[in-house]
Amino acid sequence: MTQLAVSGASGKTGWRVVEEALKRGRSVRAIVRPASVLPSALAQAEQEGRLEVRRLELDSAEALLHALQGCTALVIATGARPSINLAGPLQVDAWGVQAQVQACRSLGLKRVVLVSSLCAGRWLHPLNLFGLILVWKRLGERCLERSGLDWTVIRPGGLSEDDSRSTTEGVLVTDADQQQSNSIPRRLVAQVCLDALEQPQACGRILEITSSPAQPQQTLGQCLDQIPSRSQITPRFS
Numbered sequence: 001m002t003q004l005a006v007s008g009a010s011g012k013t014g015w016r017v018v019e020e021a022l023k024r025g026r027s028v029r030a031i032v033r034p035a036s037v038l039p040s041a042l043a044q045a046e047q048e049g050r051l052e053v054r055r056l057e058l059d060s061a062e063a064l065l066h067a068l069q070g071c072t073a074l075v076i077a078t079g080a081r082p083s084i085n086l087a088g089p090l091q092v093d094a095w096g097v098q099a100q101v102q103a104c105r106s107l108g109l110k111r112v113v114l115v116s117s118l119c120a121g122r123w124l125h126p127l128n129l130f131g132l133i134l135v136w137k138r139l140g141e142r143c144l145e146r147s148g149l150d151w152t153v154i155r156p157g158g159l160s161e162d163d164s165r166s167t168t169e170g171v172l173v174t175d176a177d178q179q180q181s182n183s184i185p186r187r188l189v190a191q192v193c194l195d196a197l198e199q200p201q202a203c204g205r206i207l208e209i210t211s212s213p214a215q216p217q218q219t220l221g222q223c224l225d226q227i228p229s230r231s232q233i234t235p236r237f238s
Contacts (some may be wrong), residue, residue, distance in 0.1 A: 003027045003113050005071040005109075006075060006196070007058070007078050007100060010036035013115055013159065014077035016190035020040055024194065029054060039045030054079035058096045064103045073111040075099055075193050085122035086131035090149030093133065101147045110150045113193050116141055116160045118157045118182055118208055142207065150203045157210035166191070173223035174208045195220035 004021055008014035009030035020042060021028045029052045032043065038046065038053070045051035054136045056063035058078065078096050097114065104112055117127050121138030128134050146153045157179065165169065166187035172179070173192075174225040188211055196202040 002068040002132050003029055003052075003071045005029045005031055005068055005074045007031040007074065007076050008115075009042070009053075009077065011077055011117055012161065013079075013186045014075075015039045015042055016163075016186050017075050017077055017193055018045075018051065020047065020187070020190045020194055021149075026194075027171060028052070029071060031056065033057060034234075047068040058092075058099050060210065061099065061103065065106060067105050068100075068107055071107075072108055073098065073197055074109060074113070075084050075106060075197070076112065079115070080131070080133060080136075083230060089131040089136040094136040094139040094143075096180045098143045101149070104149055105147060112144060112147075112149050113152045113154060113196050114144050115154050115189065115193060116155045118155045118210070120155055122158065148236055152192055152202045152204075152217070153206040154182050154189065154196065155206060155208040156189045157181065157208075158191065160185040160198060163187040168216075169211040169213050171209050171211045171216050171220075171223065173220065173227065174204035174226055176208065179208045179210055182212065184209055184211040192220060201225075 004026050006014055006018050009018050010032040018028050022045060031054050034055045036217050042051060046053050054067040056067055058064060076097060078092055080092040099160065116137050117134060119140055120134050122134055124136050141153050144153065149227050156179060162185055165185040170189055171192060192209055199220055201221065
């Protein structure tokens with residue numbers, strides 16, 4: 001069975017990616033920092049032998065190569081957390097992504113999905129008060145875009161902890177720089193990441209996603225079929 005690696009697997013989006021992947025019967029390797037605490041469901045899955053967990057720092061190239069060895073796809077769900085350390089976004093969202101991309105290239109691991117953020121790359125945004133986080137997220141995106149890998153960038157809107165929304169709301173999927181607000185539950189973000197792995201149409205694209213009850217519930221493939229060709233798209237925001 002092909003193995004999926006998920007980095008940032010103890011984070012609020014990352015653990016949901018792992019959980020959803022296990023539900024789909026995927027073989028999963030969760031990559032977390034040494035001090036990270038797994039949610040109870042993932043800890044139980046590890047104890048039962050249904051989940052492999054590797055603990056490491058992303059700046060350890062050797063440990064990262066070892067953790068990704070044998071995997072065929074990676075979902076990067078790492079992200080800087082609010083902190084007094086304003087260098088955190090640079091270290092995690094730029095350098096951390098760069099390190100993971102380089103490891104994938106070295107190993108020949110071709111398929112990578114990166115969880116980024118709506119408005120990535122915009123200077124004039126309130127989130128940049130937190131260590132220029134959207135600037136560094138865009139730098140991480142660009143590193144992946146130029147990697148030669150089969151990549152997809154997922155840019156979710158405001159992240160909601162309310163998983164119940166995932167059963168009642170549909171996802172609005174657009175190409176880059178078409179949306180600038182609205183939210184989406186982390187559970188739906190996790191599902192879209194996994195759907196993107198299975199959709200050849202998603203390769204080489206930045207996909208912005210938000211959700212609402214008014215949006216029809218469709219597969220990612222159906223959503224992508226409805227997006228105009230990129231030659232017809234004019235960025236709405238920059």
